[in-house]
Amino acid sequence: MADETKLLELIAVCDDPRKLRVWIENARKERRADIEAAAFRRLVAILPKEKPGTVEHDFWRTIHAFEHVLSEERGKTTRLARTRQKVARVGEIATLTDWATSTKSTDGFDMLLERKMPELTGEAIVLRHAERFDTAVVEAARRRLEGAGIDVASLPASVF
Numbered sequence: 001m002a003d004e005t006k007l008l009e010l011i012a013v014c015d016d017p018r019k020l021r022v023w024i025e026n027a028r029k030e031r032r033a034d035i036e037a038a039a040f041r042r043l044v045a046i047l048p049k050e051k052p053g054t055v056e057h058d059f060w061r062t063i064h065a066f067e068h069v070l071s072e073e074r075g076k077t078t079r080l081a082r083t084r085q086k087v088a089r090v091g092e093i094a095t096l097t098d099w100a101t102s103t104k105s106t107d108g109f110d111m112l113l114e115r116k117m118p119e120l121t122g123e124a125i126v127l128r129h130a131e132r133f134d135t136a137v138v139e140a141a142r143r144r145l146e147g148a149g150i151d152v153a154s155l156p157a158s159v160f
Contacts, residue, residue: 004035011038015046044068053158055129059092062120066108069115080108093132096122100133100141109144118150127152 007023014020020043027036045052048060063080070078087095099106099122112121123141130138145152 007035008038011035011042014039014042017043017047020046040065040068055096055125055132056092058125058128059087059096059122062112062122062125065117065120066112070111083108096126097133097137099123100126100137100144105144105148109148113148113150118145118148119155121145124155127155128157 011020011023014023020039023039024036024043027033027039044061044065047064048057050056050060063083067079083095086098090098099109106122109121109123112118118124123145126133126138126141127145133141142152145155
């Protein structure tokens with residue numbers, strides 16, 4: 001138990017993506033979901049270059065998390081090229097606004113819900129940073145999450 005506590009403490013302060021990926025892989029092999037989840041959360045927390053606590057950091061944390069999950073599922077590196085291109089053109093806020101106000105949910109939204117990660121959806125980011133969005137966008141994000149059966153009050157105020 002002491003070894004596990006020490007490992008979790010090391011993971012919590014690790015800033016080396018390579019080490020974190022090794023811990024994720026080893027934990028998966030050993031069927032240690034707790035270690036795998038801790039290393040995954042830390043990995044996606046350190047990958048974005050943006051300032052922690054900002055909408056931009058949350059956005060890129062989500063992109064990195066989703067790309068990591070897709071890469072593992074597909075067995076090859078997967079990048080969200082179209083999303084990255086859109087952000088380069090219009091920015092994170094406009095991209096999140098488009099996702100939240102679209103008449104249908106995005107594939108990413110559906111896939112994150114299937115994987116039990118509603119806190120990583122663009123809609124959840126909009127709710128966490130409501131002050132950065134128009135009221136109509138925030139309400140659209142809330143409706144989409146609630147329509148999918150997500151209790152928005154249970155979503156964390158910050159992720160990881």
